[in-house]
Amino acid sequence: MTNTRIRDGEATKRKIIKTAEKLFSEKGFNGVSIRDLANACGLSGPLILHHFKSKDGIYEAVRLALIEKYVPLFKNHFDDEDDLFKFIEYIVRGAFAFHRENPITLRLMNWDRLNGFNKPWPKSEEFHQMFVERLQKAMDAGEISTDFSADYFGIMIGGMIHLWSEEHDCFMLDCLGENYTKAAADEAEEQFIQHILLFVKRCLKI
Amino acid sequence: MTNTRIRDGEATKRKIIKTAEKLFSEKGFNGVSIRDLANACGLSGPLILHHFKSKDGIYEAVRLALIEKYVPLFKNHFDDEDDLFKFIEYIVRGAFAFHRENPITLRLMNWDRLNGFNKPWPKSEEFHQMFVERLQKAMDAGEISTDFSADYFGIMIGGMIHLWSEEHDCFMLDCLGENYTKAAADEAEEQFIQHILLFVKRCLKI
DNA sequence: GTCTATATCCAGATAGAC
DNA sequence: GTCTATCTGGATATAGAC
Numbered sequence: 542m543t544n545t546r547i548r549d550g551e552a553t554k555r556k557i558i559k560t561a562e563k564l565f566s567e568k569g570f571n572g573v574s575i576r577d578l579a580n581a582c583g584l585s586g587p588l589i590l591h592h593f594k595s596k597d598g599i600y601e602a603v604r605l606a607l608i609e610k611y612v613p614l615f616k617n618h619f620d621d622e623d624d625l626f627k628f629i630e631y632i633v634r635g636a637f638a639f640h641r642e643n644p645i646t647l648r649l650m651n652w653d654r655l656n657g658f659n660k661p662w663p664k665s666e667e668f669h670q671m672f673v674e675r676l677q678k679a680m681d682a683g684e685i686s687t688d689f690s691a692d693y694f695g696i697m698i699g700g701m702i703h704l705w706s707e708e709h710d711c712f713m714l715d716c717l718g719e720n721y722t723k724a725a726a727d728e729a730e731e732q733f734i735q736h737i738l739l740f741v742k743r744c745l746k747i
Numbered sequence: 748m749t750n751t752r753i754r755d756g757e758a759t760k761r762k763i764i765k766t767a768e769k770l771f772s773e774k775g776f777n778g779v780s781i782r783d784l785a786n787a788c789g790l791s792g793p794l795i796l797h798h799f800k801s802k803d804g805i806y807e808a809v810r811l812a813l814i815e816k817y818v819p820l821f822k823n824h825f826d827d828e829d830d831l832f833k834f835i836e837y838i839v840r841g842a843f844a845f846h847r848e849n850p851i852t853l854r855l856m857n858w859d860r861l862n863g864f865n866k867p868w869p870k871s872e873e874f875h876q877m878f879v880e881r882l883q884k885a886m887d888a889g890e891i892s893t894d895f896s897a898d899y900f901g902i903m904i905g906g907m908i909h910l911w912s913e914e915h916d917c918f919m920l921d922c923l924g925e926n927y928t929k930a931a932a933d934e935a936e937e938q939f940i941q942h943i944l945l946f947v948k949r950c951l952k953i
Numbered sequence: 954g955t956c957t958a959t960a961t962c963c964a965g966a967t968a969g970a971c
Numbered sequence: 972g973t974c975t976a977t978c979t980g981g982a983t984a985t986a987g988a989c
Binding site for chain 2: 568569571572648651652654655656659666688689690692693694696697699700701702703704705707708712715716732733736737739740743744
């Protein structure tokens, strides 16, 4: 009897990708060697290369896997909501929730941006576009103030969400120190979201 | 006659640091080898190690040099300005100008953050603190709305500045495409600043 | 202070057995 | 599909001449 039955290529691939997501997001492409990855998976380096052909291949697979998770987020949010403010709140909360649950994705996007690959995260821009178009429609219809450009307004909100999602751990540690708990962090995030929503209301005069 | 006179340790060090700033900010610590740096400087690798002892030593020196440039920015801005709005405008414009003129610094901070070193950029936090305290004072004095927490308000503005400084090149290329010129970019930045200032006015009811 | 030569190690990738 | 053994190049760092 051979050990054939524990050979499962697809399961191995999934395991490699999952581990690679974690390592690449922590240390970036250049900070992770195939050996690191192999050790973390409990597999051999050559096996990994057998499945993904090259180190770049692994990274591509990771990126694709993350985009898969990234895309459906947006689908849900752009069903037509009648109420503009609810629509905005829905999107803002969705973005925070996504980054909270998938911190890896944001980090990987940041590594990518620093490395000058900005092409393969296609949905992010589409997201901005759809948000802006919805705002613009409301402006054209005279529902909200036109003192702000819809485009810049989207960037402003995006910046707030980004910085929070990237750095709130630092903020929290600074502010709370020993008292840092998940509950406290969640509450702080909720407060920050309330600030953003108030900002939206006041600036767009909703 | 020897070639003693072209030996100038300090000048060499400066040259190495300046080149290293550029390379590290472009490709990150792991993306730059001592050989790359040596070639870019027109020097030998061992000479670089002679001056800085190790690759980490080079990076530390680069970070220190950038902090040197970083600090005076803030000094200027925190002389007491009587008018709160002018004070805020001064700071906002200062931050944009700094990032425009020193894109390297922001990139290096971002590499550092991803790599988990968040200690050695001390002034950034101090900056936030002083800004927030000034806001809080105005709130306590009843000069502005207290609907926003000064702390979160600082983060909101910081996020806008950050995202713009990091990604406006992408935005601009997307929007303007072939028409991308320095003048157009400057105009867009000025418009974005105006948006931020309007946001400040409207939210703080100044 | 600056170089060449070199030591040592670790990277990505391949060959080939099982 | 998975492993061990290995190739080749490039990494940091040192030794020692000038």
